[in-house]
Amino acid sequence: MSTWLHRLNPSIKMLVTFVFIFALAFYFDPWTPLFVFIAVLVVQLLFSRINWKRWALLMLPFSLGAVGYFWTTYVFGTSDDRLETALSLSFRVFAFSSLSLLFVLTTSPMQFIMSVMQQLKLSPKLAYSLLVGYQFLPVLKDEFIQIRQVQQLRKPQVQKSTLAKLRALPSVAIPLLAGAVRKAEKTAFAMEARGFTGTRDRTYFHEVRLERFDLYFSVVLIVIFTSCLVVGATL
Amino acid sequence: MAMRLHVKSVMYVSKWIEFHNVTFHYPDEDTPVLSDMSLTLSEGEKWLIKGPSGCGKSTLFFLLNGLYPEACDGEVDGTRLLFGKPYDEYRPGEISQSIATVFQDPDSQFCMPTVEEELAFTLENRSIPREEMDLQITRILEETGLTQFRTRVIQTLSGGEKQRVATACALLMNPKIVLLDEPLAHLDPLTAREYVAWFSDLQVKNGWTVLVIDHQDAIWESFFDYTLVLEETSMPPLKAKSAYAKEVKSQQDFRAEVRVPGILHEAKLEVTGGSITVLAGPNGAGKSTLLKALAGLIPKADREQSDETIGYVPQSPEFLFITPSVRQEVSFGGGLRTEEFLTKLLLEGVANSNPFAVSQGQKRRTAIAAMLNDGRPVLLLDEPTAGQDAFALHELEDALFQVAAEGTAVVVVTHDMNFAERIADSMLLLKDGVLSGPFHPANVFSDPSLLRTYRLVQPTGGARDVDVASSLESVH
Numbered sequence: 001m002s003t004w005l006h007r008l009n010p011s012i013k014m015l016v017t018f019v020f021i022f023a024l025a026f027y028f029d030p031w032t033p034l035f036v037f038i039a040v041l042v043v044q045l046l047f048s049r050i051n052w053k054r055w056a057l058l059m060l061p062f063s064l065g066a067v068g069y070f071w072t073t074y075v076f077g078t079s080d081d082r083l084e085t086a087l088s089l090s091f092r093v094f095a096f097s098s099l100s101l102l103f104v105l106t107t108s109p110m111q112f113i114m115s116v117m118q119q120l121k122l123s124p125k126l127a128y129s130l131l132v133g134y135q136f137l138p139v140l141k142d143e144f145i146q147i148r149q150v151q152q153l154r155k156p157q158v159q160k161s162t163l164a165k166l167r168a169l170p171s172v173a174i175p176l177l178a179g180a181v182r183k184a185e186k187t188a189f190a191m192e193a194r195g196f197t198g199t200r201d202r203t204y205f206h207e208v209r210l211e212r213f214d215l216y217f218s219v220v221l222i223v224i225f226t227s228c229l230v231v232g233a234t235l
Numbered sequence: 236m237a238m239r240l241h242v243k244s245v246m247y248v249s250k251w252i253e254f255h256n257v258t259f260h261y262p263d264e265d266t267p268v269l270s271d272m273s274l275t276l277s278e279g280e281k282w283l284i285k286g287p288s289g290c291g292k293s294t295l296f297f298l299l300n301g302l303y304p305e306a307c308d309g310e311v312d313g314t315r316l317l318f319g320k321p322y323d324e325y326r327p328g329e330i331s332q333s334i335a336t337v338f339q340d341p342d343s344q345f346c347m348p349t350v351e352e353e354l355a356f357t358l359e360n361r362s363i364p365r366e367e368m369d370l371q372i373t374r375i376l377e378e379t380g381l382t383q384f385r386t387r388v389i390q391t392l393s394g395g396e397k398q399r400v401a402t403a404c405a406l407l408m409n410p411k412i413v414l415l416d417e418p419l420a421h422l423d424p425l426t427a428r429e430y431v432a433w434f435s436d437l438q439v440k441n442g443w444t445v446l447v448i449d450h451q452d453a454i455w456e457s458f459f460d461y462t463l464v465l466e467e468t469s470m471p472p473l474k475a476k477s478a479y480a481k482e483v484k485s486q487q488d489f490r491a492e493v494r495v496p497g498i499l500h501e502a503k504l505e506v507t508g509g510s511i512t513v514l515a516g517p518n519g520a521g522k523s524t525l526l527k528a529l530a531g532l533i534p535k536a537d538r539e540q541s542d543e544t545i546g547y548v549p550q551s552p553e554f555l556f557i558t559p560s561v562r563q564e565v566s567f568g569g570g571l572r573t574e575e576f577l578t579k580l581l582l583e584g585v586a587n588s589n590p591f592a593v594s595q596g597q598k599r600r601t602a603i604a605a606m607l608n609d610g611r612p613v614l615l616l617d618e619p620t621a622g623q624d625a626f627a628l629h630e631l632e633d634a635l636f637q638v639a640a641e642g643t644a645v646v647v648v649t650h651d652m653n654f655a656e657r658i659a660d661s662m663l664l665l666k667d668g669v670l671s672g673p674f675h676p677a678n679v680f681s682d683p684s685l686l687r688t689y690r691l692v693q694p695t696g697g698a699r700d701v702d703v704a705s706s707l708e709s710v711h
Binding site for chain 1: 336359361363364376408547554
């Protein structure tokens with residue numbers, strides 16, 4: 001049972017997290033988002049095998065944001081209930097970010113796009129563009145590093161300051177983008193030459209199905225998160 | 236499926252493709268790329284397509300496989316028939332089931348992470364049921380001898396392996412006609428030969444009609460039945476190397492010792508100023524790494540060298556460009572001989588153009604001129620010959636002799652042994668991160684065991700590797 005979150009159909013998982021992020025937007029007390037945050041932690045502990053170190057690292061910027069919200073609202077606020085508002089704001093940040101990470105850390109991008117194409121009927125033209133773009137990312141990163149290196153070779157003065165690096169960005173971006181456009185065109189031709197038309201009339205090697213499990217497990221998640229909302233509303 | 240039946244029902248037509256007076260315009264261009272072209276291709280014919288860059292070879296391929304004119308809004312006149320039926324009467328995606336295309340760049344023709352998924356992409360496009368996919372993938376992998384790569388991540392394959400996978404992906408469609416667009420451009424000489432042997436074997440078994448664009452036709456030996464030359468070019472007479480050598484001004488030798496942990500064992504080299512050294516070796520030997528390390532682009536490399544201001548021209552010369560014109564590019568480093576180098580490297584005509592908008596050969600010469608104008612005593616070039624037509628190679632050769640005549644020590648990485656033989660004063664060979672040499676080029680090319688170890692071939696495709704030769708002979 002420890003990998004149920006990973007097994008859950010990505011489209012369903014996305015819908016569940018979206019619905020609760022949306023619902024949370026209507027709660028202004030500090031406790032409901034706190035309950036949801038705790039529920040996310042419990043659900044992740046029970047049903048996933050995520051790398052907690054990575055999770056903590058990804059949560060770090062959000063936590064800083066949460067502290068920032070708390071500080072500005074509490075210190076600069078004037079109303080009597082400013083402590084409650086401050087807590088509410090910072091717990092919201094925690095709840096939203098942890099819900100998003102719950103989805104991100106348990107879903108492979110490939111599976112996700114395949115599922116959105118098959119369950120939510122995203123057009124294959126768009127879906128495959130996303131997939132190819134995803135494959136390009138590491139290549140673009142390598143090229144970015146390489147371009148910056150060879151351009152530094154041409155400039156005798158050493159540019160160590162961040163400002164100088166930022167100023168050099170356009171001259172790095174132009175070759176990078178020119179190359180990317182050309183590569184994208186080549187890939188598009190190669191895909192078309194292999195019979196890709198972008199129509200929905202196609203079969204799938206990675207069939208992402210909706211199973212009974214998805215229904216049961218999503219009901220479990222919905223019950224857990226809804227009870228947080230209900231308890232929060234009655235407080 | 237209805238459409239496949241249809242293809243079968245017209246199989247008796249012996250003329251598979253007919254082009255009558257085909258003219259093609261790109262949008263917004265006055266002069267046609269192809270004009271009044273007629274061509275008839277029949278079953279099992281093997282064609283070599285030649286011509287300088289920009290003469291319309293790739294355009295012809297796109298017209299043949301039906302991607303043009305739709306993909307570029309170009310304008311096409313004349314009659315184009317595939318199996319006796321006009322091209323525009325086929326449904327989208329239908330033509331690509333009988334005409335397979337393999338492209339030059341092994342890196343930009345894949346859209347999936349693994350070999351298996353990439354093969355499946357072709358099947359998905361043909362709406363093959365999921366249950367059949369595994370069988371078909373197994374079949375094509377066995378047929379092409381690629382079974383061991385089934386679950387490999389494509390990015391981790393070598394250039395030669397990628398090109399075979401790309402071919403296998405195209406063959407999954409059971410095509411009648413196969414188009415190869417410079418499939419050997421990025422392969423080392425022996426890998427290129429092995430690809431040719433592998434492909435001719437498959438061609439005999441399947442009886443495809445084949446069209447190949449290639450600048451290195453010697454590697455294909457007697458594979459082709461016909462050669463189609465799209466545009467004749469007259470080449471300027473080349474000065475003998477000795478004509479440049481006299482002009483040598485100042486000479487400065489370059490010595491270096493480099494080591495890159497995990498990739499390159501200790502590499503010691505010494506290059507005489509004013510001479511050209513060719514660095515050769517198989518794909519993945521570490522040639523590019525050695526050049527980058529020498530240029531100081533690899534932070535973790537240990538290096539000790541007689542000079543630190545190294546000129547380096549990467550495989551994509553446009554990575555170097557910072558300014559909006561070729562002239563500014565050459566003068567960027569503050570050198571005073573801009574006009575002289577523009578003339579010497581035949582760049583006066585494009586001096587005011589944007590460096591991104593000129594031809595690949597001109598881009599590379601712009602980069603070389605910029606490096607020279609900076610007064611860098613060493614110039615390293617990474618694969619300047621890949622995908623270059625005879626004319627561009629000619630100009631590159633001239634440029635390199637000009638560079639050497641300046642007293643610069645030049646190191647060139649190339650897979651093109653004909654080119655290597657023409658320019659090299661000495662050769663360095665690299666394999667598995669171990670550098671040997673310098674060798675005299677004549678000694679390298681006359682030593683079969685050396686050639687075999689470093690996966691090289693004799694220039695002009697003279698001597699054959701024993702294994703490759705035997706399988707080639709069984710083909711013809």
